Amino acid sequence: MAGGNGFDIDALVEPDRVHRACYADEEIFEREIRQIFHKSWIYVGHESQVPNAGDYATTVIGKQPVIMARHPDRSIHVLYNRCPHRGALLCNQRSGNTGAAFTCSYHSWQFKMDGKVRHIPIQSGYDNTRFSLDDPDSHMKPVARKEVYRGFVFASLAADGPDLKDWLGTAIAGIDDMCDRAPEGEVEVVPTCFRMIQKSNWKIFLENQLDAVHPSITHTSTGLAAQKVEQEMEAETGKPPPLSYHYISAFAMDLDKWGALDVVGHPHGHCVLQGYMGLRPSDPDTLEYEEVMRKHYGPERTEEILDVNIHHLLVYPCLSIQSPLQQLRAVRPLAANKTLTEIWHFRLKGAPEPIYRRALDYFYLVNSPSTMINADDLYNFWKCQVGLESEGGDWVSFHRNAGQDRVEDGVATSNIGFSELPMRNQFEAWRDYMAAEDGA
Amino acid sequence: MSEVSLETQRRVEQFLYRQAEILDERMWDDWLNLFTPEGHYWMPASPEQTEGEGQANIFYEDHYLMRVRIGRVNHPNAWSQYPPNRTGHVVSNVIVETEDAASGDIVVRSKFYVAEYRNDEQRFFAGKYRHDLVNSPDGYRIRLQRVDIVNAEGPFDYVLQYWI
Ligand code: FES
Numbered sequence: 001m002a003g004g005n006g007f008d009i010d011a012l013v014e015p016d017r018v019h020r021a022c023y024a025d026e027e028i029f030e031r032e033i034r035q036i037f038h039k040s041w042i043y044v045g046h047e048s049q050v051p052n053a054g055d056y057a058t059t060v061i062g063k064q065p066v067i068m069a070r071h072p073d074r075s076i077h078v079l080y081n082r083c084p085h086r087g088a089l090l091c092n093q094r095s096g097n098t099g100a101a102f103t104c105s106y107h108s109w110q111f112k113m114d115g116k117v118r119h120i121p122i123q124s125g126y127d128n129t130r131f132s133l134d135d136p137d138s139h140m141k142p143v144a145r146k147e148v149y150r151g152f153v154f155a156s157l158a159a160d161g162p163d164l165k166d167w168l169g170t171a172i173a174g175i176d177d178m179c180d181r182a183p184e185g186e187v188e189v190v191p192t193c194f195r196m197i198q199k200s201n202w203k204i205f206l207e208n209q210l211d212a213v214h215p216s217i218t219h220t221s222t223g224l225a226a227q228k229v230e231q232e233m234e235a236e237t238g239k240p241p242p243l244s245y246h247y248i249s250a251f252a253m254d255l256d257k258w259g260a261l262d263v264v265g266h267p268h269g270h271c272v273l274q275g276y277m278g279l280r281p282s283d284p285d286t287l288e289y290e291e292v293m294r295k296h297y298g299p300e301r302t303e304e305i306l307d308v309n310i311h312h313l314l315v316y317p318c319l320s321i322q323s324p325l326q327q328l329r330a331v332r333p334l335a336a337n338k339t340l341t342e343i344w345h346f347r348l349k350g351a352p353e354p355i356y357r358r359a360l361d362y363f364y365l366v367n368s369p370s371t372m373i374n375a376d377d378l379y380n381f382w383k384c385q386v387g388l389e390s391e392g393g394d395w396v397s398f399h400r401n402a403g404q405d406r407v408e409d410g411v412a413t414s415n416i417g418f419s420e421l422p423m424r425n426q427f428e429a430w431r432d433y434m435a436a437e438d439g440a
Numbered sequence: 441m442s443e444v445s446l447e448t449q450r451r452v453e454q455f456l457y458r459q460a461e462i463l464d465e466r467m468w469d470d471w472l473n474l475f476t477p478e479g480h481y482w483m484p485a486s487p488e489q490t491e492g493e494g495q496a497n498i499f500y501e502d503h504y505l506m507r508v509r510i511g512r513v514n515h516p517n518a519w520s521q522y523p524p525n526r527t528g529h530v531v532s533n534v535i536v537e538t539e540d541a542a543s544g545d546i547v548v549r550s551k552f553y554v555a556e557y558r559n560d561e562q563r564f565f566a567g568k569y570r571h572d573l574v575n576s577p578d579g580y581r582i583r584l585q586r587v588d589i590v591n592a593e594g595p596f597d598y599v600l601q602y603w604i
């Protein structure tokens with residue numbers, strides 16, 4: 001399938017099915033890293049991970065290790081994690097405070113939070129050499145582009161391309177919805193990040209996030225077990241079970257109800273699954289929160305905010321967001337058959353503590369390393385990967401409700417939650433990224 | 441470390457070994473009975489954590505959540521339990537931290553090592569337990585079990601479906 005130095009991408013992606021090589025071929029994976037992850041906007045982190053001057057957090061953009069750092073002037077910088085002297089990693093901790101400078105452990109070169117050299121030992125050795133501080137190569141290299149939207153830091157390793165807001169388009173609603181639900185209009189990260197390694201291709205994860213057919217099948221065991229305990233609890237304590245049980249018992253809801261959700265495909269592969277289970281109950285905690293919201297926003301705007309109906313939103317290719325519960329999973333592909341997800345959750349600034357506890361409960365039940373939900377998802381992902389590496393068939397089917405989407409201004413919508421629209425939409429973007437000229 | 445009688449040391453050790461056996465043999469009714477009605481099983485997400493309530497944890501479960509977990513793994517459609525995992529626990533280095541003179545309640549530290557086999561793969565876990573035990577005529581029961589796994593902050597390549 002490799003022809004010259006490229007691939008026949010059109011032979012791999014058809015409107016309603018894609019070739020298994022997209023998931024299994026290492027060369028295709030390498031091209032994805034270059035053409036997608038090293039070009040598009042990638043989520044780096046949230047600025048509340050680095051609140052104070054000298055704070056830093058490390059992650060990867062594609063295969064490039066990077067540092068997000070807070071400068072004393074409050075600006076945020078995203079730098080390659082590499083010492084300009086002989087190339088050592090500068091930070092090999094996930095986060096910390098480095099004081100006034102990053103100091104290299106090898107020969108003690110020092111750099112400020114914007115990556116500029118602060119100090120180089122044995123200065124005289126550079127007299128009468130070509131080495132110069134005017135040369136950008138003497139400083140830590142910043143990423144080509146960086147933008148911060150409502151505290152969410154994105155970077156792109158490509159100098160050219162749409163700016164962040166244009167690229168996000170209507171998918172910006174995922175970030176807005178999360179922040180708007182905070183009475184103060186901002187969220188703050190909770191520092192615990194759970195990291196899961198999936199033994200499967202990164203696209204399998206993203207496709208699963210908006211797959212409304214799978215929950216009541218994959219998660220039936222946990223859904224039913226939670227339902228039973230909800231009943232027992234009510235009988236034993238005389239009180240209704242906490243909302244958190246509903247987060248997992250809802251997985252046992254009838255398949256039809258999932259089908260009633262809407263799916264939307266935006267340009268650049270971003271997608272939304274609309275609708276949510278019991279988002280706006282009328283318990284005292286919710287009512288108190290709504291009161292706080294009205295104080296900050298007024299009654300009309302509060303209704304508008306609480307009416308936003310996102311279950312799950314994908315910022316393709318790097319993020320899965322559940323804004324009503326302040327959950328976020330960042331995708332870091334490691335190999336064709338291996339993917340790391342960094343899982344975070346957030347506090348709504350100004351919201352009462354019980355509202356935070358909902359985010360925390362969801363983070364625990366669905367996203368922690370002891371999850372009773374993702375346990376079965378990860379197993380499915382692995383099984384898909386093994387099957388897609390086999391020669392038992394060449395195609396992955398995305399035919400369900402194909403050709404039935406409503407398309408308007410580049411946005412595809414279906415009111416059939418089961419439609420495989422999100423998968424088709426992601427692959428449309430994938431094909432565009434992958435078919436582009438190398439380096440273009 | 442408090443000086444305890446050989447008899448107390450022996451009772452505490454037997455309790456810890458029994459818990460390990462219950463886990464390995466999947467005796468879930470016995471598992472629930474190890475805990476007081478308000479008892480919690482807690483695995484912090486980092487060794488610095490000082491409490492489980494209101495924090496992001498790897499495990500923080502009371503009776504009801506434990507019942508959900510048991511109900512789930514026993515359900516025929518718990519897909520990731522085909523094939524099921526099997527575990528072998530070793531508990532050691534048992535140091536009684538305090539013994540309440542009046543009640544006989546105990547705080548005890550120990551170390552564990554767990555081998556887990558599933559789907560042709562083996563994983564190993566190590567760490568320490570800290571049990572807060574209530575003494576009663578029919579034996580000890582757990583008010584709080586803290587489990588510090590050495591790789592708490594590490595990436596996990598497959599979830600922890602059972603208590604460690
Ligand atoms: S490699 Fe960093 S100072 Fe030499």
Ligand SMILES: [Fe+2]
Binds near residue numbers: 214215219373
């Ligand atoms: Fe799922």
